[in-house]
Amino acid sequence: MAKYQTDFLVIGGGVIGISVARQLKKRYPEMAVSLLEKEADVGFHASGRNSGVLHAGFYYAPDSLKAKLTRDGNFAMREYCEQRQIQVNACGKLVVAKDAADLQGMDLLLQRGHANDIELQEISAEEARRIEPRAKTFERALFSPTTASVDPVTVMNSMRKDAEAEGIQFHCGVAFKGRTDNGVETSQGEFRTAYVINAAGLYADSVARKFGFSTRYRILPFKGLYIYSDEPVGAIRTNIYPVPDMRNPFLGVHFTVTSQGKIKIGPTAIPAFWREQYEGFSHFQGLEVLDILSRQARLLWSSEFDFKRLAWEEMQKYSKAHLVNLATTLVSDINIKQYQRWGRPGIRAQLLDIETQRLEMDFVLEGDGKSVHILNAVSPAFTCALSFSNYVCDYIQKKLN
Numbered sequence: 365m366a367k368y369q370t371d372f373l374v375i376g377g378g379v380i381g382i383s384v385a386r387q388l389k390k391r392y393p394e395m396a397v398s399l400l401e402k403e404a405d406v407g408f409h410a411s412g413r414n415s416g417v418l419h420a421g422f423y424y425a426p427d428s429l430k431a432k433l434t435r436d437g438n439f440a441m442r443e444y445c446e447q448r449q450i451q452v453n454a455c456g457k458l459v460v461a462k463d464a465a466d467l468q469g470m471d472l473l474l475q476r477g478h479a480n481d482i483e484l485q486e487i488s489a490e491e492a493r494r495i496e497p498r499a500k501t502f503e504r505a506l507f508s509p510t511t512a513s514v515d516p517v518t519v520m521n522s523m524r525k526d527a528e529a530e531g532i533q534f535h536c537g538v539a540f541k542g543r544t545d546n547g548v549e550t551s552q553g554e555f556r557t558a559y560v561i562n563a564a565g566l567y568a569d570s571v572a573r574k575f576g577f578s579t580r581y582r583i584l585p586f587k588g589l590y591i592y593s594d595e596p597v598g599a600i601r602t603n604i605y606p607v608p609d610m611r612n613p614f615l616g617v618h619f620t621v622t623s624q625g626k627i628k629i630g631p632t633a634i635p636a637f638w639r640e641q642y643e644g645f646s647h648f649q650g651l652e653v654l655d656i657l658s659r660q661a662r663l664l665w666s667s668e669f670d671f672k673r674l675a676w677e678e679m680q681k682y683s684k685a686h687l688v689n690l691a692t693t694l695v696s697d698i699n700i701k702q703y704q705r706w707g708r709p710g711i712r713a714q715l716l717d718i719e720t721q722r723l724e725m726d727f728v729l730e731g732d733g734k735s736v737h738i739l740n741a742v743s744p745a746f747t748c749a750l751s752f753s754n755y756v757c758d759y760i761q762k763k764l765n
Contacts, residue, residue, distance in 0.1 A: 370398035370533065373548065373557035375540050375571060377401030378411035379516075380741050381563035382523045383753035385532050388561075391757055397532045398557070400550060402539035407520030409565055409640070411746060413710030415590070415620050415631065416516045417603060418442060419744040420457070420508040422477030422484050423615070429727045430744065431480045433755060437748035438510055444750065445514055448522050453623045457511035457603040458492055460501035462693050469607040470506060477506075484508055496601050498695045511603055515623045516746060540564065543574045559760065560735040566639040566713040572737035577730040581739055584659060584716040584723070585639045590620070590630030590707040591684055597625035604694050611669050613714060613725050613742065617681070617690045628707060629691045632681040633674070635660055642709045659716065668722040715740035729756065733763050 371392070374385045377399055389397045403409075418441055421434030445452045461470055477484035485507045487495075492505035499505070528534060539551040547556040562571045566585060572578035593599070605618040614633040621627060637656055640647035663671035681687045688700045715724040727748075728740035736759060745752065 367553055368398065368535075368555045369396070370555060370557050371395035372397045372559050372561065373555050374399040374561045374563060375548070376563035376565055376568075377403070377406035377524075377534070377536065378409060378563060378565055378741075379407070379520060379523065379746050379749040380411075380738060380752060380756075381561070382406060382520070382527055383749040384561055384563060384738075384756050386523070386527050386530060387753040387757045388760070389527075389530050389532055391761070398555065399527075399532060399534050400538050400540060400555070401534065401536045402551075404537050406524050406534070406536070407517060410710055410713065412517050412520055413588075413708055414516050414743070414746050415628075416513050416623060417457075417620060417747070418452075418512045418514060419747045420477075420482050420484070420510045421480050421744075421747075422473055422482045422506075422508060423608065424476065424480065424726075426476060426479040428725070429755070430748070431476070433727075433748040433751040434744050435480060435482055437744070437751035438512075440750035441514070441519075441747060442512060445519065450514060450518050450522060451623045453513040453621060453625060454509075455511075455513060455602045455621045456495070457508040457605060458496060458499055458501075459506040459508070459605050459607060460492065460499055460694055461503065461505065461607055463502050466502065466607040467504070469610065470504070472610065473506060473607070477508075482508070483510055496604060496695075498600060498697055499604055500694055500696055513603070513621055513623045540567075540571055558734075559764070561756070561760070562735065562737040563741065565741065566711060568713065568737060568739050568741075569715070572730065572739060575735050575737065577735075577737045578739055580717055580719045581724070581728065582655075582659060582716050582718055583639065583713050584656065585636035585641065586614075586678075586712040586714055587634040587636045587641060588631035588710040588712055589634070589681070590628040591687060591703045592705045592707050593627035593629070594702045594704070595627055600627050600695065606694060612674060613723055617687060619691065619695060629687060629703060630707070631710070632678055632687070633712065634678045634681060635675050636711055639713075640711060642711065659718070663716075663721060666721055668720060712742060713740075714742055727752065729759060731759065731763055736760055736763065
């Protein structure tokens, strides 16, 4: 089989993989940077299927990586899109309360926003309705003016074009198979390299174990679905989110306004039975099913969070009527007949600590002087891609010194 030579080899053609490759090329212009992607093109999985929301950063605990990277990532991604003339819908976000019980959670978000230096406004219910007349909230709401929406596929295509112009070599349709003494084995032969960057998303833990990492972590997949609205552009002016359950890494069913001004409801966080369970039995992997089912079974009886309740609530969201009904707590005048079209499904690669039976809420990296493994690049990783790539490259530089 053919042998390839490169200085840095990135595994995974999502937004994180491409952003890290570009940052490496910027820092080490004389070195060769190559990227492997098992699909025919980049962004086939989470990066091309995510909501497109650029988050502001007020959800995250102040001592977390997400808190440190989301604010800067939001600004950097918006600046990138403006430079490339990619449409940005700077529509903001309302966080609304169902009842008095939500107000404490809203206060926590406001505290985190201030701690993270995020622009976040506490407003009255009347002020919320001025921003979006159909919004429903109890007493007050939060408004995030820096939340925005972009088209993730357009962003991914632009980033690949930039990366190729900068000299990064893309090898699409090439799958990682294992580690060798000098690099990695792939479906197209050996790639010899001095350093490997694992940004393989749904398979990041599997790749990492080939290098002796991710011993206590496994990816647990969750399926995300949105229902698209037939209402006209501008029928809802801003993203509208509930106060989230802070015990879970999911933000709850909400209204997203796309870069084109259209509306969608979602997402779900339905436990998946294999890693790429998008539709029907596509990409079915029997061994994955057995492994994931066994982990889910253990979580049903022993987990730091209530997986049994979460799984039951999420499975019900396969019903369009149920999903739309949940959304009616946020917005008035919803007609279910206008919410009938499922969007393209996505899979969230959520990291599970198998020792504590806890879902990891923050980004997780492991590595050494030969490789780095990005194990938990979940939401808001798309927002954070440019700032996160700087963080990863700082990590690599320390390991190489």
